[in-house]
């Protein structure tokens with residue numbers, strides 16, 4: 009098993025790095041064979057997203073920026089577990105991490121981390137903005153097998169950052185992440201997942217969207233049997249169908265080109 013921890017703190021030995029090191033210890037205690045790699049965004053060449061829409065429209069390989077993006081994307085694809093860790097700066101993720109999220113925003117349209125467990129980690133001085141940061145980090149977890157969140161409040165004075173309460177929480181979340189990662193079964197999509205994916209699928213059926221975003225269109229053609237398999241209980245299936253019809257009507261009313 010491989011875990012990739014991507015750290016968005018500008019501080020090399022800061023609180024976030026210390027917490028990730030502690031998570032590493034916990035995960036290694038549960039699986040001695042685990043391959044745990046840390047990537048610091050501060051050490052990477054990841055240029056600022058230009059907002060050209062190329063990744064959304066024509067696919068991520070058409071991004072005009074030539075930097076470490078492909079290297080990071082490959083590392084993420086190879087991992088069984090992804091940890092995104094960042095401090096809370098001004099109620100949200102710091103610039104390094106925000107840019108990383110922007111560069112990988114195409115995975116919101118075309119999720120690809122189905123076989124992976126995901127953990128969002130943030131450290132904060134107080135409590136202000138912790139929830140927002142964890143939610144921002146978890147944005148890239150669309151379709152993941154499991155999603156875990158860990159928020160650690162650090163004292164502004166230099167005392168050990170992992171106190172007893174933090175330690176308990178860190179152990180609990182790390183254990184849940186490790187268990188989920190080692191499970192071979194894929195998570196059955198719930199109604200919110202299904203609604204999310206269906207809304208994209210319906211949108212890609214519109215001519216203007218299809219012409220603008222052929223990459224999304226191709227993706228949703230391929231994923232039909234794979235992710236949209238909303239089987240299981242008949243009530244669940246029926247509810248899913250009704251939601252799809254309602255969403256289809258709503259989107260049709262907004263876009264009148266088909």
Ligand SMILES: Cc1cc2nc3c(=O)[nH]c(=O)nc-3n(C[C@H](O)[C@H](O)[C@H](O)COP(=O)(O)O)c2cc1C
Nearest residue numbers: 017022023024095096097098099131132133134136
């Ligand atoms: C620019 C900046 C902004 C910050 N904003 C917040 C904030 O909004 N809320 C908060 O609780 N702590 C805030 N903090 C404190 C950090 O979140 C906290 O010290 C964190 O653990 C730092 O992690 P690091 O050592 O990995 O950089 C801020 C710190 C900095 C440097």
